[in-house]
Amino acid sequence: METEQQLYTISIYTENNIGLLNRISAIFQRRHINIESLNTSASEIEGVSRFTILVSMPEAQIKKIIGQIEKQVEVVKAYYHTEEDTIYQESCLFKIKSDLLFEERQIQNIIKESNARIVTVNKVFFVLEKSGRRSEIELLHRELSVFGIMQFVRSARIAVTKDELKITEMLNAFKN
Amino acid sequence: METLTAKQKQYIEQPKERITGSEAIVRCLLAEGVEVLYGYPGGAIMPVYDELYKYEGEINHVLTRHEQCAAHAAQGYARISGKVGVAMATSGPGATNLITGIADAQIDSTPMVCITGQVPSHLLGSDAFQETDIVGISTPVTKWNHQVTKASQIPEIIARAFYIARSGRPGPVLIDITKDAQFEEFDFEYKKCMGVRSYVPVPKTDEAAISAAAQIINSAKKPMIVWGQGVILGKAEEELKAVIEKTGIPAAWTILGASAIPTSHALNIGMVGMHGNYAPNVLTNECDVLIAIGMRFDDRVTGKLDEYATQAKIVHFEIDPSEIDKNIKTDVAVLGDARDSLSKLLPLLNSNSHPDWLQKFKDLYDIEFEKVIKNDLHPTTEGLTMGEVLKEINIQTKGEAAIVSDVGQHQMIACRYADFNVSKSNITSGGLGTMGFALPAAIGAKMAAPDREVVAIIGDGGYQMTIQELGTIFQNKVPVKIVVLNNEFLGMVRQWQQLFFDKRYASTEMVNPNFVAIAKGYYLEAQKVTKREDLASAVKEMIDSNEPYFLEVCVEKENNVFPMVPSGASVSDIRLE
Numbered sequence: 065m066e067t068e069q070q071l072y073t074i075s076i077y078t079e080n081n082i083g084l085l086n087r088i089s090a091i092f093q094r095r096h097i098n099i100e101s102l103n104t105s106a107s108e109i110e111g112v113s114r115f116t117i118l119v120s121m122p123e124a125q126i127k128k129i130i131g132q133i134e135k136q137v138e139v140v141k142a143y144y145h146t147e148e149d150t151i152y153q154e155s156c157l158f159k160i161k162s163d164l165l166f167e168e169r170q171i172q173n174i175i176k177e178s179n180a181r182i183v184t185v186n187k188v189f190f191v192l193e194k195s196g197r198r199s200e201i202e203l204l205h206r207e208l209s210v211f212g213i214m215q216f217v218r219s220a221r222i223a224v225t226k227d228e229l230k231i232t233e234m235l236n237a238f239k240n
Numbered sequence: 241m242e243t244l245t246a247k248q249k250q251y252i253e254q255p256k257e258r259i260t261g262s263e264a265i266v267r268c269l270l271a272e273g274v275e276v277l278y279g280y281p282g283g284a285i286m287p288v289y290d291e292l293y294k295y296e297g298e299i300n301h302v303l304t305r306h307e308q309c310a311a312h313a314a315q316g317y318a319r320i321s322g323k324v325g326v327a328m329a330t331s332g333p334g335a336t337n338l339i340t341g342i343a344d345a346q347i348d349s350t351p352m353v354c355i356t357g358q359v360p361s362h363l364l365g366s367d368a369f370q371e372t373d374i375v376g377i378s379t380p381v382t383k384w385n386h387q388v389t390k391a392s393q394i395p396e397i398i399a400r401a402f403y404i405a406r407s408g409r410p411g412p413v414l415i416d417i418t419k420d421a422q423f424e425e426f427d428f429e430y431k432k433c434m435g436v437r438s439y440v441p442v443p444k445t446d447e448a449a450i451s452a453a454a455q456i457i458n459s460a461k462k463p464m465i466v467w468g469q470g471v472i473l474g475k476a477e478e479e480l481k482a483v484i485e486k487t488g489i490p491a492a493w494t495i496l497g498a499s500a501i502p503t504s505h506a507l508n509i510g511m512v513g514m515h516g517n518y519a520p521n522v523l524t525n526e527c528d529v530l531i532a533i534g535m536r537f538d539d540r541v542t543g544k545l546d547e548y549a550t551q552a553k554i555v556h557f558e559i560d561p562s563e564i565d566k567n568i569k570t571d572v573a574v575l576g577d578a579r580d581s582l583s584k585l586l587p588l589l590n591s592n593s594h595p596d597w598l599q600k601f602k603d604l605y606d607i608e609f610e611k612v613i614k615n616d617l618h619p620t621t622e623g624l625t626m627g628e629v630l631k632e633i634n635i636q637t638k639g640e641a642a643i644v645s646d647v648g649q650h651q652m653i654a655c656r657y658a659d660f661n662v663s664k665s666n667i668t669s670g671g672l673g674t675m676g677f678a679l680p681a682a683i684g685a686k687m688a689a690p691d692r693e694v695v696a697i698i699g700d701g702g703y704q705m706t707i708q709e710l711g712t713i714f715q716n717k718v719p720v721k722i723v724v725l726n727n728e729f730l731g732m733v734r735q736w737q738q739l740f741f742d743k744r745y746a747s748t749e750m751v752n753p754n755f756v757a758i759a760k761g762y763y764l765e766a767q768k769v770t771k772r773e774d775l776a777s778a779v780k781e782m783i784d785s786n787e788p789y790f791l792e793v794c795v796e797k798e799n800n801v802f803p804m805v806p807s808g809a810s811v812s813d814i815r816l817e
Contacts, residue, residue: 079438083375083385090380131562137384137404140438238437 067122071100072144073152073223074130076115077107077231079138088115088139091132097121101154101220109232112140118221141234145225152223156201157183158192158208159215165190168211178204189214247298248273256429261391262287262422265355266295268398271430274326276300276317276687278310278680280337282330283370285357287422302687302716305708307334309680311341312706315350316684319667320642320692322475324351324405325684331358332370335416336377340674342412343381347671348496349473351410353401354378360420361389374416383411391424395431403433408441409560410473443561445576445584452572453531453555454588460529460553462597463489464520466512466541469496469670470534470559474578477501477663480533483582488593490601492520494535496670499660503639509601513541514805515652518612518814519604521805524549525812526600533557534578537567538671547810557581611816612802617657623796624772626650626725630657632776633695633723636783641693642667644685644720646678646702649731652801654697662692676705682720683712693721693783700726700752710762713788721782722764722790724755727797735800759790766790 078084085104092099100118107114119126126144133142162185164171175182180194194204201218244252251271259267265288269277279301281289292301304310307329314325325345329338335356345352359368375387384404388397394417401413457463471480477500484491484501490509491501501508510517512524521543524530530552535541542548545567556563556570557578564573574581616627630653633641639659645651645668660666667685669677682696703724713720734748759766765787769778775793782789803814 082387083379086376087379094380128562128566131564131566135560135562137436137439235437238435 067124069120069122071118071120071147072126073147073150073221074115074117074119074126074133074142074144075223075225075229076117076133076142077109077140078113078115079140080111080113081138084136084138087136088133091129092119095129097129103220103222105222107231109235112231112235116220116222141229141231143225143229145223149227150223150225152221153195154198154201154219154221155193155195156205156216156218158194158204158213159189160192160208160211160213162186162188162190164211171208171211174204174207178207180204245273252430252432254429256427258425259428260287260291260422261394261417261424261426263291264391264394264426264428265398265417265422266291266299267428268395268430269326270295270298271432272324272398272402274299274324276302277326277328278302278304278313278317278684279328280304280307280310280330280334282334282357284331284359284419285328285334287419288328288355288357301328302683302712304680304683305711306706307337308340308676309706309709309712311338311345311352311354312674312677312680313684313712314352314354315341315345315677316644316667316681317688318350318352318684319681320664320685321688322473322664323688324353324402327352327354329354329356330370331356331374332372334370335374336372338414339378339381342378342414344669344672344674344677345412346381346383348669349410349469350412351405352412353398353405354412354414356414356416357422358387358416358418361418362420364418374414378414381412382414385414385416387416387418388421389418391421391426394421395429396433399431399433400436404436404439442559442577443575445574445581447584449572449574450581450584451588453557453574454585456529456553456555456572457487457489457531458590458592462527462594463487463529463531464523464527465489465491465531465533466494466520466535467491467497467500467533468494468535470557470578471497471500472663474534474559476534476579476582479579479582479586481505482586483589486586486591487589488598489531490520490594490598492517494538494541494670495655495666495668497535498655498666499663502661503659504661507598510605511655512811513538514543514807515656515801515803517605517656518608518803518816519601521803521811521814522604523600525551525810527552529553529555531555531557533582534559536563539567542567543805543809543811543813547812608803608816616653621796623799624769624775624793625799626653626795627657628772629723629725629775629779629793629795630654630697632779633783634659636779637693637695641665641695642685642689644668644678644682644694644696646696646698647673647675648699648702649727649735649799649801650697650699650725675702678702679706679709679722680712682722683709683716683718686718686720695721695723697723697725699731700724700728700750700755701730703755707758710759710764714762714764717788719786719788721785722759722788723782724790724792725795726752726755726792727795727799728752729797732801734798738798738800739806755792756790764788764790766792768792768794770794
C-alpha cells in the first residue's frame with residue numbers, strides 16, 4: 065500500500081563534505097518529517113560517507129524524498145529499504161550504581177540473559193553495553209529501570225542491506 | 241560542449257603562476273568567460289575588488305545599489321543569454337541580501353554563481369563583525385554551495401561552481417571565500433571542471449521510454465502538449481516546433497516556457513495556469529494524452545491536483561528525475577535533455593492533424609476573447625487597461641522585444657498579451673514571485689543582449705521595492721525601457737481581497753510619489769500618460785529612444801486579471817469574470 069505509514073531505513077552514500085548533513089536534514093525539516101534516528105559514518109569505500117536515516121512515512125512519499133536526496137550534488141546514491149531488506153542493529157549504554165551489581169542478584173541475571181556486556185566498573189558506577197533490536201534494548205531498559213538508571217543513551221539504527229548496492233561500480237564508471 | 245574564446249584560453253591550463261587568492265578569483269571568472277558581473281563591495285571582499293580594479297579592461301563589474309539587485313541582474317543576464325550570471329557581495333548583510341535572488345534562481349532553474357567574501361578563517365564562529373553563516377543560510381536555496389578557506393582551493397571550487405550552475409537542470413551556486421584565502425598567495429593554475437563523480441547532470445535517456453511515449457502520442461485522439469522552461473534551457477525550441485508541426489498537436493506553455501514557440505504559431509494555444517488562457521486550462525481536463533515537456537506541474541499550473549487531467553495519459557519529458565511523479569503520476573516518463581529526447585522522438589511520430597480537437601481550442605478562445613481579451617485590449621471604458629499598453633508595445637517593437645516583468649497583475653497581463661517572436665524573451669520571476677525582480681533583471685538582460693529591445697513592465701508596488709536601481713541604470717547608461725503600470729494599488733492582492741475577502745482592502749492602497757520626477761532625478765528621460773489618446777505616441781517615443789527611458793502609465797485602479805483559476809479549484813473551473 066502506497067499510502068500506509070511504514071518504517072524505512074534510508075542509506076545515503078555521499079562525498080565527505082562539511083555542510084552535507086545540513087543539506088540532507090533540511091529536506092526532512094522542510095516537509096515536516098520527523099527523523100527517528102540518524103547515523104553518519106564511514107562506508108566500505110574510502111572517502112565516501114554513509115548516512116543511515118530511519119523515518120516513518122508512506123512509500124509514495126519516501127520515493128519522492130529519495131529523489132530530493134539524490135538530487136543533491138554531493139550525494140552519490142540514496143536508497144530506501146524496509147526492515148526485511150536489511151540487517152540492522154542499535155546500540156545502547158546504561159550507567160548504573162555499582163552497589164546494585166553486588167546487592168541485587170537479579171541484575172546479574174538480567175545482564176547474562178540479555179547478552180549485555182559490562183564495559184567498565186568502578187566503585188561508583190558500572191557501564192553496560194547492549195546491541196540489538198530496539199525491542200531488546202527496550203526490554204532491558206524496562207528491567208533495569210526498576211533498580212534505577214543513572215544515565216541511558218541509545219544510538220541510531222545502523223543497517224546493511226541483504227542485496228548488493230554497487231556503489232563502487234558506480235564510482236568506477238565515473239572514472240572511465 | 242562549449243567553445244572557449246581566445247580570451248578564456250589565456251587563463252586556462254597555463255603554466256603555474258604565484259598570485260593571490262583574490263587575483264585567482266578574477267582569473268577564474270575570466271577563464272569561465274565572464275564578461276560582466278554585478279555586485280557591491282565591502283570589507284570581506286575588498287581584496288577581490290582591488291583585483292577587479294586592476295583587471296578593469298578585461299571584466300566589467302557593475303555596481304548595483306543593493307546586493308539583492310546584483311543577484312537579480314545576474315539572473316536577467318542568465319535568462320536572456322543562457323550563460324551563467326555572476327553576482328558578488330561582501331560577508332554578512334551583503335551576503336544575506338543576495339538570498340532572495342538566489343532563492344528565485346533556484347526555483348526558476350537559473351544558472352548563477354554568487355561569490356561572497358567571508359571574515360578571516362580564524363574568526364569563523366566568533367560572531368565577528370559582518371560574519372554570517374551564509375553557507376548555512378543559503379543551503380536550502382542553492383544547487384550547491386561551498387566555503388573556501390585556502391587560496392589553493394579557489395580554482396577547483398570555482399570551476400566546479402560554474403560546471404554545476406550551468407549543467408543539467410541549472411541553478412544557483414554560492415561560493416563563500418574567507419578574507420585570508422583572498423590574501424594568501426599560491427601557485428595558480430586553472431582547469432575547467434569536466435564532471436563531479438557524485439553528480440549526474442543529465443540522466444540517461446531510455447530508448448524504450450521514447451518508443452512508449454511515441455506509441456501513446458501516435459494513438460492519441462485529443463493530445464495536448466504543455467511545455468515549460470526546460471525547452472528553453474535545453475535549447476530545444478526547434479525540436480519542439482518540429483514535433484508540434486509533424487503531429488499537429490496543440491501546445492500550451494507555462495509562464496517560464498513562454499516565447500520558446502512564437503505567439504503567432506497556429507498550434508500555440510496559449511498559457512496554462514492560474515491566469516492562463518481559457519482553452520488550454522479547460523481542455524486539460526478533456527485531452528486524452530497530456531505531453532509535458534520540461535515543466536514541473538507547479539501548483540499554479542495544476543490547480544487542484546486530484547482533478548487535474550485525471551482522464552488523460554501523462555507523458556513527461558524531464559531532466560530532473562525528482563520531478564517525475566512528484567505532483568502528477570505519469571504513465572511514461574522520458575528522462576533526459578529535452579533537445580536530445582525530442583529529436584529521438586520525432587522520427588517515431590506519425591504525421592497527423594487534429595482539426596476537430598483544435599477547433600475546440602478556437603471555440604473556447606472566442607469565448608475568452610468576448611469575455612476578457614476584448615475588454616483588455618480594446619476597452620470601451622474611460623480608464624486605460626494594462627492590456628492596451630502591452631498591445632501598443634507589441635506594435636512598436638513588432639513583437640521582437642524581451643519583456644521583463646515583475647510580479648502581480650501587470651505580470652500576468654504581460655505574459656498573456658506580449659507577442660513573443662524570439663525565444664528567451666519572457667524574463668519574469670515565476671516560481672518565487674519576487675516583487676522587485678524586474679528592474680534589476682532588465683539591467684542584466686539588456687547588458688547581455690545589447691542589440692535587443694528590453695522592456696521592463698512593472699507595477700507601482702514592485703517598482704518601489706528596487707527603485708534605487710535607476711542609479712545603476714543611469715551610471716552605466718543601460719538603455720532599458722521601463723514601463724510602470726500604475727493603478728495605485730498592490731493590484732493582485734487587491735483583486736484577491738475583492739474576490740475572496742469581501743473587498744476589505746487591507747494595506748493594498750498606495751499613495752505614490754511623483755515617479756516621473758524621481759526618474760528625472762536620476763537624469764532619465766521620463767514621461768507619464770493618463771489618457772488613451774497619448775498612449776501610442778508615448779510608447780513610440782520610448783521605443784524610438786536610444787537611452788534609458790521611463791514611462792508611467794496610469795491605468796484603471798480596480799481592474800482584475802481574468803481568466804482565473806481560484807486557488808484550490810480545478811483548472812477546468814476557471815473563471816472568466
